[in-house]
Ligand SMILES: Nc1nc2c(c(=O)[nH]1)N[C@H]1C(S)=C(S)[C@@H](COP(=O)(O)O)O[C@H]1N2
């Protein structure tokens with residue numbers, strides 16, 4: 001993907017660093033086994049399946065893409081690698097898990113309890129990756145080890161880190177946004193190009209409010225990571 005450093009999407013500002021980031025209650029939660037990919041594919045499916053090797057029968061793929069947090073910061077030109085979600089879906093999920101034809105909503109769950117929901121059709125885009133590597137190195141615990149979603153056309157909050165489950169559902173009944181955060185923070189699609197930051201409130205308002213929270217969230221997530229690493233020695 002071509003860099004958009006000079007023409008970021010509306011309402012975004014470039015950052016030089018790539019901070020560990022998210023909603024406050026997830027700052028102190030870390031994966032127990034960051035070196036080992038292990039997640040379940042389940043939901044309205046014929047046969048749930050536990051995956052322990054990402055690229056079994058699926059070609060690896062590397063891409064450069066920009067990353068856009070809904071709070072208005074962006075990082076340009078990140079080099080991710082892993083497998084394309086579409087390839088994984090076609091080569092593994094369809095034949096071995098057999099989601100119902102009308103199970104076209106996909107929920108990603110992180111080991112920290114974070115989750116997001118996306119339409120399957122959005123996930124089948126060429127630039128959506130299940131990534132296990134960033135800048136040529138295995139993902140760190142800061143950026144989603146052992147495995148994260150990279151969906152560059154969607155705001156960061158759809159890009160779930162520390163994936164432990166991918167669920168195909170017919171409806172949203174089994175999905176709740178990250179309590180206690182209000183659901184207006186969770187747009188059903190969250191596309192950056194359409195500034196789908198949330199629901200109820202206009203994008204400019206969310207952008208303005210959220211941007212005030214960036215410094216304290218960056219600081220909080222960095223402090224939690226430092227403490228976690230100190231504990232692990
Ligand atoms: N598991 C998990 N995934 C998550 C989050 C989180 O707190 N936990 N935060 C989301 C948000 S709001 C953003 S902007 C990105 C931040 O990714 P980074 O920490 O690699 O910068 O992760 C997203 N995915």
Ligand SMILES: [Mo]
Pocket residue numbers: 021022069070071155156157
């Ligand atoms: Mo975000």
